[in-house]
Amino acid sequence: MIPYEKLQSMPYGGDYNPEQWPEETWEKDMELLEAAGINTLTLNVFSWAAIQPSEDVYDFSRLDRIVALAERHHMHIVMATSTGAMPAWMAHRHPDILRVDREGRKRRFGGRHNCCPNSPTYLTYAPRLAEKLALQYRDHESIVAWHISNEFGGECYCENCEKAFRTWLKGKYQTIANVNAAWDTAFWGHTFYDWDEIVAPSMLSECGSWGGRDHTMFQTITLDYKRFLSDSMLHAYDLERDAIKKIIPGAQCTTNMMGVFPGLDYQKWAQHEDFVSWDNYPSPGQTYAEIAMPHDLMRGVGGQKPFLLMEQTPSVTNWQPYNALKRPGIMRLWSYQAIAHGSDSVMFFQMKRSIGNCEKYHGAVIDHVGTGETRVYREVASFGEELKKLGPAVFAKETKSSVALIFDWDTWWSSEASAGPTQDYWYRTEILRFYEPLRQMKVNVDIIGQQDDFSGYRLVIAPVMYMVKPGVAARLEQFVQAGGTFVTTYFSGFVNEHDLVTVGGYPGELRQLLGIWVEEEDALPEGAENHFTYHGVRHPAQMLCDLVHLEGAAQLDGAGYEEDFYRGMPVVTRNAFGGGQAYYVAAASDESFYRDFLTDLLAEAGTAPLTEGDADVEVTTREDARARLWFYLNHADGEKRVSIAAAGRDLITGEAISVGERTIAGRDVLIVEESLDR
Numbered sequence: 039m040i041p042y043e044k045l046q047s048m049p050y051g052g053d054y055n056p057e058q059w060p061e062e063t064w065e066k067d068m069e070l071l072e073a074a075g076i077n078t079l080t081l082n083v084f085s086w087a088a089i090q091p092s093e094d095v096y097d098f099s100r101l102d103r104i105v106a107l108a109e110r111h112h113m114h115i116v117m118a119t120s121t122g123a124m125p126a127w128m129a130h131r132h133p134d135i136l137r138v139d140r141e142g143r144k145r146r147f148g149g150r151h152n153c154c155p156n157s158p159t160y161l162t163y164a165p166r167l168a169e170k171l172a173l174q175y176r177d178h179e180s181i182v183a184w185h186i187s188n189e190f191g192g193e194c195y196c197e198n199c200e201k202a203f204r205t206w207l208k209g210k211y212q213t214i215a216n217v218n219a220a221w222d223t224a225f226w227g228h229t230f231y232d233w234d235e236i237v238a239p240s241m242l243s244e245c246g247s248w249g250g251r252d253h254t255m256f257q258t259i260t261l262d263y264k265r266f267l268s269d270s271m272l273h274a275y276d277l278e279r280d281a282i283k284k285i286i287p288g289a290q291c292t293t294n295m296m297g298v299f300p301g302l303d304y305q306k307w308a309q310h311e312d313f314v315s316w317d318n319y320p321s322p323g324q325t326y327a328e329i330a331m332p333h334d335l336m337r338g339v340g341g342q343k344p345f346l347l348m349e350q351t352p353s354v355t356n357w358q359p360y361n362a363l364k365r366p367g368i369m370r371l372w373s374y375q376a377i378a379h380g381s382d383s384v385m386f387f388q389m390k391r392s393i394g395n396c397e398k399y400h401g402a403v404i405d406h407v408g409t410g411e412t413r414v415y416r417e418v419a420s421f422g423e424e425l426k427k428l429g430p431a432v433f434a435k436e437t438k439s440s441v442a443l444i445f446d447w448d449t450w451w452s453s454e455a456s457a458g459p460t461q462d463y464w465y466r467t468e469i470l471r472f473y474e475p476l477r478q479m480k481v482n483v484d485i486i487g488q489q490d491d492f493s494g495y496r497l498v499i500a501p502v503m504y505m506v507k508p509g510v511a512a513r514l515e516q517f518v519q520a521g522g523t524f525v526t527t528y529f530s531g532f533v534n535e536h537d538l539v540t541v542g543g544y545p546g547e548l549r550q551l552l553g554i555w556v557e558e559e560d561a562l563p564e565g566a567e568n569h570f571t572y573h574g575v576r577h578p579a580q581m582l583c584d585l586v587h588l589e590g591a592a593q594l595d596g597a598g599y600e601e602d603f604y605r606g607m608p609v610v611t612r613n614a615f616g617g618g619q620a621y622y623v624a625a626a627s628d629e630s631f632y633r634d635f636l637t638d639l640l641a642e643a644g645t646a647p648l649t650e651g652d653a654d655v656e657v658t659t660r661e662d663a664r665a666r667l668w669f670y671l672n673h674a675d676g677e678k679r680v681s682i683a684a685a686g687r688d689l690i691t692g693e694a695i696s697v698g699e700r701t702i703a704g705r706d707v708l709i710v711e712e713s714l715d716r
């Protein structure tokens with residue numbers, strides 16, 4: 039749980055690395071930061087080498103001075119454990135800590151996120167450091183949370199990982215016969231007789247590249263290896279967390295996630311955190327819906343609870359092909375967007391720009407000029423002032439939604455690893471086909487996992503539900519039986535949790551619910567189109583076209599393929615199932631189709647958008663028993679119109695806001711607090 043009891047106002051601040059600067063500069067930094075309304079510092083993210091100069095020597099003297107400095111300036115502290123990058127001496131003396139990459143190359147010292155997750159050295163020294171830090175700082179009330187390592191991720195294919203993989207497999211499957219069955223090793227005669235015959239699926243074994251993306255010959259093995267790597271890093275996280283909690287039982291522990299990140303199963307990880315936190319770095323040109331989606335995903339992995347925005351840049355990144363400046367007002371707008379989707383903080387990487395190496399041109403509150411005379415500093419300070427006025431008004435408020443999108447890491451891994459049917463398929467894109475129009479239509483969307491409870495929703499959408507995990511089809515049937523509306527698409531229901539095809543006809547376990555049989559799937563090359571008509575409008579059928587037979591479902595009015603040998607076969611089907619409906623969309627299409635289709639689905643599901651207005655105005659709500667906050671965010675450069683749905687108080691200006699049409703200035707935000715006190 040976010041430590042609200044320690045926070046009087048929203049955490050505003052971020053990563054501060056004074057160890058990169060002469061000590062005499064620190065005081066001035068703090069004065070500038072305090073004057074900008076910064077109240078929270080993430081300290082000690084990359085200091086392992088400094089605080090542990092050798093195996094048995096720990097030196098916290100400088101960190102003590104940094105902590106004292108932050109406390110003198112009334113800062114809350116997010117204390118990192120610093121294990122995101124190993125010390126050079128450790129790599130030199132204990133090379134087991136170095137990773138082996140997918141090409142089979144043993145890495146040498148360098149970079150970050152570089153520890154082998156199964157290295158005995160790493161698994162000894164990282165939790166030991168976490169424990170030493172907890173002992174050193176256990177009495178510091180200023181520490182509001184513990185930040186374990188940093189942006190966990192990456193891969194390792196070393197011998198230690200290979201051995202640990204075999205142990206993980208024994209735990210999961212018990213016998214080698216079960217492994218052979220789960221991996222379908224009869225294919226290509228890969229049958230294993232001894233655990234030691236199993237090797238990591240790297241480019242030296244099962245993997246290769248063709249068709250412009252990485253592939254593996256044995257998706258079954260690769261899928262389990264991805265799960266194993268995610269679990270290995272989670273185990274490393276757990277060891278540090280437990281080391282801290284042994285000393286400080288009430289410590290609130292988290293690690294910064296990275297949104298739509300393929301490396302780790304965050305739905306599993308979030309169960310091990312006291313609250314979710316994440317780093318938001320949109321790519322250039324992303325739409326506001328694309329930026330919003332990972333916020334909803336991160337809220338979802340944490341069980342729809344508020345999260346902390348742990349990092350964003352105040353101005354510019356350093357790693358993209360073109361590192362465009364955030365235009366005036368964008369930092370504020372995107373910060374409010376995070377809050378609108380469930381964040382209870384606004385934090386930056388970083389407080390001060392380093393003078394050397396790859397992040398020296400990454401944006402910071404304090405630029406190389408070293409003063410407050412910059413546009414970025416002024417924007418940060420002005421926003422800090424505004425957040426102070428907001429106080430804890432947004433804290434702990436939840437997002438209520440009757441629409442859920444299913445997002446599943448195993449489905450992501452297995453569907454993108456598939457050899458065929460098309461190289462144009464990407465899971466994130468499939469999620470966005472539905473998410474983007476819902477966002478523009480001003481609908482709150484929960485992003486949930488297959489394991490989550492569906493019963494609180496009216497509409498559940500599972501774009502490309504390629505993998506159906508045990509029990510999920512039955513739970514979906516119950517959901518629809520009880521009156522829910524369910525939608526899925528092409529390439530769904532194909533495989534079970536081992537990535538083995540469910541025989542007896544696609545979409546496998548979903549066949550009865552959907553009332554269809556998918557006989558074949560046609561992959562259209564980029565630019566090629568079939569067509570269908572929906573509500574009198576002709577739309578393209580693209581990428582994948584399923585050849586669907588009706589088995590109780592109805593073909594929606596006119597929605598049949600118009601060309602090729604499967605002309606007339608249905609594209610959109612609806613199956614009445616108990617008290618609800620189950621829909622199937624057999625091909626990818628254009629934006630206007632998804633918008634029209636979703637409009638119909640919302641109406642049928644008995645739910646409605648929050649309000650209406652221009653597409654550029656994003657609207658969300660967060661609420662508790664006392665108040666509902668309405669967020670109206672204008673993502674356009676110019677003025678846009680929106681309909682205010684509930685009267686209340688403007689949380690930023692205090693002005694009374696009434697129901698009705700209103701314009702919002704370009705890049706501006708209106709937050710209306712609607713009282714729910716009866």
Ligand SMILES: [Zn+2]
Nearest residue numbers: 154194196199
């Ligand atoms: Zn390894």
